[in-house]
Amino acid sequence: MTMHQPADLLSGGQPSQRAESDSNYVSMELAGLGVPSVPDHDDEDDEEQDANTIGDSIMTADGIHDVQGFLCVCCVILIGDMSRGVMFPSMWPLVETLGGSQVTLGYSVAAFSFGRILVNPLFGAWSITYGYSKVLMFSCSILLLGTLVYTQVQNVGRPEFLIVAQTILGIGSGTLGVTRAFVADVTAKRQRTTYMARITAVQYAGFTMTPFFGALFNTLLGDSDYQYGIFRLNMFTAPAYFMTMIVAITLVVLSKFFQDRNRIVVKKDIGKKSTRRVAVDAVANSQTMIGMTVYDCCIMGCMLLNVSTKGSIASFETLGISIAESHFQMESAQAGAIVAACGTVGVGSLLSIGYLTEYMTDIQLITGGLVVMAMGIASLTSLEEGADNSPWRFTAAIFMIYAIGYPVGHTAVIGLFSKSK
Numbered sequence: 001m002t003m004h005q006p007a008d009l010l011s012g013g014q015p016s017q018r019a020e021s022d023s024n025y026v027s028m029e030l031a032g033l034g035v036p037s038v039p040d041h042d043d044e045d046d047e048e049q050d051a052n053t054i055g056d057s058i059m060t061a062d063g064i065h066d067v068q069g070f071l072c073v074c075c076v077i078l079i080g081d082m083s084r085g086v087m088f089p090s091m092w093p094l095v096e097t098l099g100g101s102q103v104t105l106g107y108s109v110a111a112f113s114f115g116r117i118l119v120n121p122l123f124g125a126w127s128i129t130y131g132y133s134k135v136l137m138f139s140c141s142i143l144l145l146g147t148l149v150y151t152q153v154q155n156v157g158r159p160e161f162l163i164v165a166q167t168i169l170g171i172g173s174g175t176l177g178v179t180r181a182f183v184a185d186v187t188a189k190r191q192r193t194t195y196m197a198r199i200t201a202v203q204y205a206g207f208t209m210t211p212f213f214g215a216l217f218n219t220l221l222g223d224s225d226y227q228y229g230i231f232r233l234n235m236f237t238a239p240a241y242f243m244t245m246i247v248a249i250t251l252v253v254l255s256k257f258f259q260d261r262n263r264i265v266v267k268k269d270i271g272k273k274s275t276r277r278v279a280v281d282a283v284a285n286s287q288t289m290i291g292m293t294v295y296d297c298c299i300m301g302c303m304l305l306n307v308s309t310k311g312s313i314a315s316f317e318t319l320g321i322s323i324a325e326s327h328f329q330m331e332s333a334q335a336g337a338i339v340a341a342c343g344t345v346g347v348g349s350l351l352s353i354g355y356l357t358e359y360m361t362d363i364q365l366i367t368g369g370l371v372v373m374a375m376g377i378a379s380l381t382s383l384e385e386g387a388d389n390s391p392w393r394f395t396a397a398i399f400m401i402y403a404i405g406y407p408v409g410h411t412a413v414i415g416l417f418s419k420s421k
Contacts, residue, residue: 065185069132072253077202078205084169086242087239088336089211095162111163132182136258153236194354208342309409343402370405372408
């Protein structure tokens with residue numbers, strides 16, 4: 001398919017003046033790269049060719065093509081990260097009761113991500129072969145199984161079984177590529193970053209707001225333990241049973257409202273390219289000093305930025321509760337509530353991305369987000385275990401990371417990557 005925003009790829013996401021069609025996008029930044037300007041009618045021809053190729057002109061229309069499907073996909077995204085967020089406040093205490101250490105906790109958290117990585121490419125390929133509906137139903141069924149396995153971790157009594165349960169949960173949640181592909185299929189490209197921000201807000205809410213539920217279970221159940229056969233209800237199993245119910249409801253929603261959704265495979269237009277398109281392709285495919293094309297460098301840069309932002313937040317997912325307990329004398333429920341509160345603000349930051357992109361480039365958003373994240377991380381580097389550290393210091397650091405840095409920086413990375421692709 002012809003791309004209509006080469007400036008986003010070659011200038012790091014320079015925001016354009018919002019207009020009624022892509023033909024009004026500014027291309028002045030291309031002049032600095034040796035790409036000549038051409039009349040707007042070439043872009044209009046490209047728009048017409050793409051509209052004929054796609055049929056219903058999804059990529060040139062405003063708004064979203066499938067609202068009902070979008071809402072169903074939001075449910076899938078939400079439960080995928082709820083399976084991390086709800087368990088967050090009780091994960092470290094559970095590891096301690098199983099005789100594990102912080103290293104065990106790290107393996108348990110990593111197991112979730114490992115499960116996702118394991119199946120992401122596979123689910124992506126299946127979504128093309130079998131369609132979105134079957135893949136999402138299958139993944140949610142695995143997620144349901146994972147929640148049931150998690151309820152038996154305490155009965156088994158071994159940290160290794162927790163790692164297995166986390167891996168299954170990760171496999172069941174490994175649909176981020178599929179859901180983002182669906183959103184890309186049903187949204188106009190000029191609004192892609194806005195809608196990507198919205199689904200990222202849903203994902204982020206699942207991870208950072210739902211610790212409220214985990215903290216609530218910790219507070220209500222405390223040291224209570226009700227057992228009937230293999231079924232136990234306490235602060236460790238209640239989050240898993242809660243997730244079992246939520247996932248089951250999502251499966252019903254998918255079966256009723258998300259049937260027959262297939263990937264839209266767009267054939268590339270083999271017609272004559274515009275002068276502007278030829279010039280942009282020439283720059284994108286030119287070799288750099290490191291032997292890679294400009295386009296490949298953009299893709300690689302986006303991937304590295306994604307790793308850095310995800311890696312930072314994963315470190316706090318692993319050690320956040322432990323640090324709160326050991327360095328700030330906090331209860332796990334209190335620390336979980338702080339993370340959830342900051343995550344709630346972060347959701348607001350994500351929902352404002354569409355407004356921010358009117359005034360800032362993707363590169364500026366990424367840089368600003370990473371700087372704020374770095375400040376939050378640096379504020380915790382000089383802590384002394386056992387010292388009288390103020391809880392406000394922990395709260396401020398979590399706020400910078402969860403409320404501003406990660407949601408803004410990471411979402412801008414995803415938006416830039418989507419535009420590049």
